[in-house]
Amino acid sequence: AVVSTQSTGAVAVANMVNIPCMRQQELKEGVVLYDEDGNKLGNSPVAARNAITKVTISRICIAAPGMLLTPILMERLEKMPRFRSIGKWQSCAIQTVCVGCFLVAAVPFGCALYPQKQSISVEKLETELQESIRAKHPERRLVYYNKGL
Numbered sequence: 001a002v003v004s005t006q007s008t009g010a011v012a013v014a015n016m017v018n019i020p021c022m023r024q025q026e027l028k029e030g031v032v033l034y035d036e037d038g039n040k041l042g043n044s045p046v047a048a049r050n051a052i053t054k055v056t057i058s059r060i061c062i063a064a065p066g067m068l069l070t071p072i073l074m075e076r077l078e079k080m081p082r083f084r085s086i087g088k089w090q091s092c093a094i095q096t097v098c099v100g101c102f103l104v105a106a107v108p109f110g111c112a113l114y115p116q117k118q119s120i121s122v123e124k125l126e127t128e129l130q131e132s133i134r135a136k137h138p139e140r141r142l143v144y145y146n147k148g149l
Contacts, residue, residue: 007067015059023052023148033120033129033143041136041143042129047120051147054114058149062110066102070095111149118147 020027030043031051074095077083086094119142122133133140 007071011063011067012060015056015063019056019059020052023048023055026148027052031145031148033125033133033145035137035140035143041133044120044125044129044145046125047118047143047145050120051118051145054118054147055149058110058113061113062103062106065106066099069102070098073098114147116147116149117144119144 026048027045030045031048033041033044033047035041074091077094078091122130122140122143125133125143133143
């Protein structure tokens, strides 16, 4: 169980480092903001940070079941007399199938954790972007962006 927790922690940390690195351009330039009709309103690094945080949480939720439950399942199976007689390669194949099954279940859940189309209050955006949006659309309170996967 300790190895499982360490592996899950390593995967979580890898996601926390990898996703921002892969999306660093968005962190610098921001994600595109739209109104409800799909008209572009500007780019926001604040919205990008919000999106990347949500994607990171989703990815950790996708990986966690396979990383946490497969070792527990394998430990129980290894106590069964019939299972003790199989070789290491068959055990590896069973573990791979288990992780695959957990991923089949976890991916839709992880992707559905946060909607693809996210909203953010104009008040939470960068000051100059707030001013730009309010100058053109004074009544607008929310803007939208694509969170990504």
